[in-house]
Amino acid sequence: xxxxxxxxxxxxxxxxxxxxxxxxxxxxxxxxxxxxxxxxxxxxxxxxxxxxxxxxxxxxxxxxxxxxxxxxxxxxxxxxxxxxxxxxxxxxxxxxxxxxxxxxxxxxxxxxxxxxxxxxxxxxxxxxxxxxxxxxxxxxxxxxxxxxxxxxxxxxxxxxxxxxxxxxxxxxxxxxxxxxxxxxxxxxxxxxxxxxxxxxxxxxxxxxxxxxxxxxxxxxxxxxxxxxxxxxxxxxxxxxxxxxxxxxxxxxxxxxxxxxxxxxxxxxxxxxxxxxxxxxxxxxxxxxxxxxxxxxxxxxxxxxxxxxxxxxxxxxxxxxxxxxxxxxxxxxxxxxxxxxxxxxxxxxxxxxxxxxxxxxxxxxxxx
Amino acid sequence: xxxxxxxxxxxxxxxxxxxxxxxxxxxxxxxxxxxxxxxxxxxxxxxxxxxxxxxxxxxxxxxxxxxxxxxxxxxxxxxxxxxxxxxxxxxxxxxxxxxxxxxxxxxxxxxxxxxxxxxxxxxxxxxxxxxxxxxxxxxxxxxxxxxxxxxxxxxxxxxxxxxxxxxxxxxxxxxxxxxxxxxxxxxxxxxxxxxxxxxxxxxxxxxxxxxxxxxxxxxxxxxxxxxxxxxxxxxxxxxxxxxxxxxxxxxxxxxxxxxxxxxxxxxxxxxxxxxxxxxxxxxxxxxxxxxxxxxxxxxxxxxxxxxxxxxxxxxxxxxx
Numbered sequence: 001x002x003x004x005x006x007x008x009x010x011x012x013x014x015x016x017x018x019x020x021x022x023x024x025x026x027x028x029x030x031x032x033x034x035x036x037x038x039x040x041x042x043x044x045x046x047x048x049x050x051x052x053x054x055x056x057x058x059x060x061x062x063x064x065x066x067x068x069x070x071x072x073x074x075x076x077x078x079x080x081x082x083x084x085x086x087x088x089x090x091x092x093x094x095x096x097x098x099x100x101x102x103x104x105x106x107x108x109x110x111x112x113x114x115x116x117x118x119x120x121x122x123x124x125x126x127x128x129x130x131x132x133x134x135x136x137x138x139x140x141x142x143x144x145x146x147x148x149x150x151x152x153x154x155x156x157x158x159x160x161x162x163x164x165x166x167x168x169x170x171x172x173x174x175x176x177x178x179x180x181x182x183x184x185x186x187x188x189x190x191x192x193x194x195x196x197x198x199x200x201x202x203x204x205x206x207x208x209x210x211x212x213x214x215x216x217x218x219x220x221x222x223x224x225x226x227x228x229x230x231x232x233x234x235x236x237x238x239x240x241x242x243x244x245x246x247x248x249x250x251x252x253x254x255x256x257x258x259x260x261x262x263x264x265x266x267x268x269x270x271x272x273x274x275x276x277x278x279x280x281x282x283x284x285x286x287x288x289x290x291x292x293x294x295x296x297x298x299x300x301x302x303x304x305x306x307x308x309x310x311x312x313x314x315x316x317x318x319x320x321x322x323x324x325x326x327x328x329x330x331x332x333x334x335x336x337x338x339x340x341x342x343x344x345x346x347x348x349x350x351x352x353x354x355x356x357x358x359x360x361x362x363x364x365x366x367x
Numbered sequence: 368x369x370x371x372x373x374x375x376x377x378x379x380x381x382x383x384x385x386x387x388x389x390x391x392x393x394x395x396x397x398x399x400x401x402x403x404x405x406x407x408x409x410x411x412x413x414x415x416x417x418x419x420x421x422x423x424x425x426x427x428x429x430x431x432x433x434x435x436x437x438x439x440x441x442x443x444x445x446x447x448x449x450x451x452x453x454x455x456x457x458x459x460x461x462x463x464x465x466x467x468x469x470x471x472x473x474x475x476x477x478x479x480x481x482x483x484x485x486x487x488x489x490x491x492x493x494x495x496x497x498x499x500x501x502x503x504x505x506x507x508x509x510x511x512x513x514x515x516x517x518x519x520x521x522x523x524x525x526x527x528x529x530x531x532x533x534x535x536x537x538x539x540x541x542x543x544x545x546x547x548x549x550x551x552x553x554x555x556x557x558x559x560x561x562x563x564x565x566x567x568x569x570x571x572x573x574x575x576x577x578x579x580x581x582x583x584x585x586x587x588x589x590x591x592x593x594x595x596x597x598x599x600x601x602x603x604x605x606x607x608x609x610x611x612x613x614x615x616x617x618x619x620x621x622x623x624x625x626x627x628x629x630x631x632x633x634x635x636x637x638x639x640x641x642x643x644x645x646x647x648x649x650x651x652x653x654x655x656x657x658x659x660x661x662x663x664x665x666x667x668x669x670x671x672x673x674x675x676x677x678x679x680x681x682x683x684x685x686x687x
Contacts, residue, residue, distance in 0.1 A: 071491050073498075118668070125671040127626070130435045133494045134622040135667065141619050142660050149657055271615055275502055278495060312506040319502035326496045327485060 010204060012211025014067065014219055016288045016338060033196055037189040045192050046260075051300045052195035053256045058280045058296040059206060059289060060249030065278075066286030067210060068242035069222030071129065074118075074136025075250040075277045077143050080269035082111040082251030083258040084147070084162075087171040090259075091160040095172035096183055100259065104174065107255040108248060115247020119240045126236075137274065144270035167265030174259045191260060198256075199293075202249070206289055209245075218242055250277075272315055276303075279322045285332025294334050407648065413537050414644035416544035420602060421617045422624035422636050423547060424595030430630040431568055431588040434490050437497040438478070439596050439621055440614020441504040446471040446597025447604035447613065448512070454519045454605075464601035468594045475593020479586050487585065501614075508611035516609040536605070543602060547595075548637055555633075564588060623663050627670050629677020638678050642666075 011018035017026070037045045057075050065071050089103035118139060122132055151164025162168055174186040174194070186194055209215055220228045221235045229235050258264045267273060284295015299318070306314035329336050425439045436442075446467035453463035478500060486493035523535035555561035566574040567584045575581045599617065607613060624643060628635030646666050651659035674681045 069491070071494060073494070121668040121672050125673075126675045127671045129491045130429075130433070130494055131626055131671070133437075133491070134435055135626060135671065138619045138622045138626075138667070139664055141615065142664050145619075145660060146657050271612070272502060272506070275498060278498065282495060310510070312509045315506040316503050316510065319499045319506065323482065323496060323499035323503070326492050326499065327482065330489070330492055 009211065010207045012207075012215075014210045014215045015207050015290065016335065017290050030200065034193075037192055042188060045189055047304075049192040049195045050260060051297055052192075052199055053253055053260055054276075054280070054300060055199055055253075055293055055296050056202060056256070057250040057253035057277050058292050059202060060246035060253075061277045061281045062286055062289055062292040063206065063210070063218075063242050063249075064246035065281060066288070066292065067215065067218050067222065068239055069129070069225075070123075070239060070243065071133045071278075072136045072243070072246060073133045073274060073278065074140040075246065076269040076274040077136070077140040078111045078115055078247040078250035079254035079257070080140075080143060080147070080264065080266070081114055082107040082254035083264035083268065084168060085110045086255035086258045087168045087264055088157045088160040090172045091168075091170070092158040095175045095185075096177075098175065098177045100172055100174045101176060104255050104259070108251050111251025111254065112244055112248045115244045115251075116240070119243035119247070123236050123239045123243065140269055140274050141271070144266045147266035147269070165266060167263055167267075168258075169263045171258050171262045171264065173262060174256075186259075195256070198252070202252075203289060203293060210289065214238065214241065275319075275322075279318055282322060282330075283325050283333060285335035287331065288335055291332055291334035291338070295332060407652065409533055409538075410648040410652065411641075411644045412541045414647050415640050416537070416540040417603075418620055418624045418640035418643055419544040419548060419636060420540065420599045421596075422621040422628070422640065423551065423632055424592040424599065425621045426625045426628060426630075426632045426636045427551075427595065428589055428592035429625055430632065430635075431564065432487055432585055433630075434483070434486065434493040434497070435622075435625070436483075436589075436592060436596075437494055438501040438504060439592075440616075440618040441501050442471040442475060442593045442596035442614075443600035443603075443617050444505075444508065444609075444611060444614040445474055446600030447607065447609055448508075448516075448600075449597070450601035450604045451516060451519055451609055460519075460522060460605065464598065464604075467601035467604070468598035471597020471600065472590045472594030475596075476586060476590040478593075479589040483589060484582070484585065505611050505614070512611060514610055518607055518609060519605050521605045540602060544640075547598075548633060551632055560584070560587065619660065620663070623667050625677075626667055627677055629679035629681075631679035631683075634682050635677050635679030 017023075036048065040048075057079055061072065061075050085107035086100075086103050089106050090100050093099035093103060118136070122135055127135070147162065148165050150162035151166070153161070155162040155164070160168060174191070176184050176186065178184055184190075210218070217228065217233050217235075217238050218241075220231075221233075221238055225235055254264070254268075257268070280296035280299045281292050283299050284293070285291030299321075303314055303318055306317055325332065421443070424442070425436060428434065428436050446464075448467075449470040450460075450463045450467035453466050454460060458466070482496060482500065483493065486496050521534065521536045523539065525532045525534045527533075555565060563574070563579045563584050564587075566577070566579055567581050571581050574584075600614075603617075607616075624636055624639050627643060628637075628639030643663055643666065647659045647663055650662035670677070676684070
């Protein structure tokens, strides 16, 4: 395989931005991101890393919802599960000998396994599109309710206290060992670069995956599940695959969040936290990875700026943004603006809207 | 005297009380066994009533339009607040509950006309849109109303049998749930609205061709669903501390009941409520509230694997 072949695999019909101009711009942005810690103060670097932590959950939801057509409201369940799993394992093992990396891998395994089990029951049961949303949300809310009541000394796993509503604290940061066996904590700029590297790897990896046969079949299922099935594809395997990838990525966000802030609380799973991934992905443009990435970072930044006034106020504004998006620009703003810039036919609106017969409409959707 | 645990929804964040019922103590005498059986039936009936009352509005909207109203919890909250306001203003409780249901219904009609009707051809987007509504209503209410109101207190007191006390209000809820199911049966069977609604459910374009005002039926159905949510809020308002986020405490049970029941209220929601109530009451009695909730979810996972269209879909297929 020549290098050109390898590069060609990043491009394809399932991703926007396949030309030279796009990759040149992406390279420029990456270059600026690498230089950022040299010019910004440590608070801003840590804050930007915090934004980056969430992008994995958003990319995972884009794969499940935007590409696979299954709307999961429960990504924060995998986020919380991995966060708590990382906390429990890292607290019990301590942060010597690079054990936090082991805890991270174990947390990702647990979150993925949970996504596999939950996804199996839903997808192999063949329940319709809207039911996936409410089952995942129910699981998330029940999990948060369960963690809320784990206050008191009897709720512990080894040395890790679960602490109920107040959440688990004193979770070790990520750490590795150098060749001399010394502990190297990954925090500050090092954590920023870790997040940046993971973002690049996962973004490019997902581009390859979604432009491969897997991604093409997944989009075909979103567009018309019956036809895809009649063409001989086992649609359940592909949907389950997408669901597990989404669970894994939400878990990655959760474990990294626990390592970044050294704590995890049940409120990071329950409402309104569970609504946030939907908003990031919908506003940017759920059917494209790049749009999701940009949309997520923009919404996070705006939300944080609004939270200075009050959190309730910020949530009202962001809820209104979601409502306007889904009413008038269901394809998302990043995609809409990109289409406008290219003089595209679809423009900002992207999709046709209007009150059409529910039963007739239901036949063309993933029911 | 042993106080039975209530199955009321705890709003998010509130701690859940675990009450040991010791139903499974083998050493009780015959009379004690009778009382324990009675207590268990009371608990099942209590959960049954709760599930029917909270899920009916959600199930009606889902059955008609194929969309799940994620703002269901906020309509419940609206009903609870209006009821409490009216009771504080001096209205008798039944009237106050009626006003609460009416207000939630009107809010539902307004939101249907403004927003929801654009989503009937996009059921998955409708989840997101109604969730946006839910977020705005909850957080807006937090801004305007503050975090919590005290409840007006549960009327009717309790009756005692042996070692157990039974809240009369909760027994009344069982009667209300049964009356609600009966009322919906009569509404959908014997009124013009009901006939039009069932025709629209079966084949909307055919119904429209025959002159049924489908748009108006959708609007009325959404309003009815919202009013039933408001009714649920009003009925349970006296037993709860009111807060703008209280709806969250209802929605999981409502969602679960609709998933297990399927699209039809009478052949779906009602039997699903019986089965789920028995499972939940048994697990709650043995292990506590939270495990009761988790038991419900495990049941749902098994049911969707075996009966993906719920009880009503399974029944319809057997009859066909």
